[in-house]
Amino acid sequence: MKQPVADHARGRFITLEGGEGVGKSTNLGFVAGLLTAAGLDVQLTREPGGTPLAERVRQLIVAPSGEQVPPIAELLLIFAARSLHLEGLIRPALAAGRWVLCDRFTDASYAYQGRARGLGDETVAWLEARVQGELRPDLTLLLDADPAVGLARAGARGAADRFEQERLEFFTRVREGYLARAAAEPARFRLVDASRPLEDVQQQLRNHIQEFLQVNGKI
Numbered sequence: 001m002k003q004p005v006a007d008h009a010r011g012r013f014i015t016l017e018g019g020e021g022v023g024k025s026t027n028l029g030f031v032a033g034l035l036t037a038a039g040l041d042v043q044l045t046r047e048p049g050g051t052p053l054a055e056r057v058r059q060l061i062v063a064p065s066g067e068q069v070p071p072i073a074e075l076l077l078i079f080a081a082r083s084l085h086l087e088g089l090i091r092p093a094l095a096a097g098r099w100v101l102c103d104r105f106t107d108a109s110y111a112y113q114g115r116a117r118g119l120g121d122e123t124v125a126w127l128e129a130r131v132q133g134e135l136r137p138d139l140t141l142l143l144d145a146d147p148a149v150g151l152a153r154a155g156a157r158g159a160a161d162r163f164e165q166e167r168l169e170f171f172t173r174v175r176e177g178y179l180a181r182a183a184a185e186p187a188r189f190r191l192v193d194a195s196r197p198l199e200d201v202q203q204q205l206r207n208h209i210q211e212f213l214q215v216n217g218k219i
């Protein structure tokens with residue numbers, strides 16, 4: 001796991017990833033509870049968003065508009081929000097020893113804009129290097145499910161946003177993009193079968209967090 005020795009007192013950066021409706025937001029509080037129970041100071045956040053200005057950029061990105069949004073424009077807005085989030089919240093929290101738990105991060109850019117919108121990994125990687133420098137999540141919990149499962153769950157939740165209006169093939173590519181990321185970085189990723197009932201999903205999450213806390217000397 002990418003963890004510079006000099007950064008020992010720094011908090012850990014954990015991300016929850018996955019396609020629409022797989023249960024990221026539902027499980028954010030659950031994972032936070034596990035970390036808090038281990039005596040850790042936890043900062044919950046989400047992307048795009050996490051600071052007042054970044055949340056405004058989020059609205060620009062997700063709200064349906066009559067205007068065509070070129071994929072590169074979408075990606076640049078997301079990285080603009082990410083830069084605000086990193087400097088305004090994530091880096092200061094980690095430096096203060098807090099553990100940051102984020103609902104989506106740059107793996108989503110690889111899956112959605114890189115893969116599903118077809119911009120390619122290199123474009124995302126270029127922005128990642130410039131916006132984040134060396135910073136990467138220490139642990140990524142990937143909630144994986146057939147897109148039909150997540151879309152049915154998200155659909156029951158209310159009006160569709162700009163992403164939820166995409167077709168099923170789009171979300172199949174998102175899933176493939178995420179699975180490719182996980183295969184390329186097995187040390188950072190933990191896969192969770194998100195098609196299972198919630199208690200089962202949370203048992204999987206508990207096991208992964210327990211292992212991570214052990215490796216990091218927290219239990």
Ligand SMILES: Nc1ncnc2c1ncn2[C@@H]1O[C@H](COP(=O)(O)OP(=O)(O)OP(=O)(O)O)[C@@H](O)[C@H]1O
Nearest residue numbers: 019020021022023024025026153154196197198201
């Ligand atoms: N394991 C599960 N089984 C059944 N329903 C679930 C499960 N996990 C979450 N849900 C329900 O599915 C819906 C979508 O969950 P949630 O909003 O957490 O997904 P999400 O991954 O955050 O979605 P989005 O990508 O749109 O933000 C919610 O109504 C939630 O209660």
Ligand SMILES: [Mg+2]
Nearest residue numbers: 024025026103
């Ligand atoms: Mg959500």
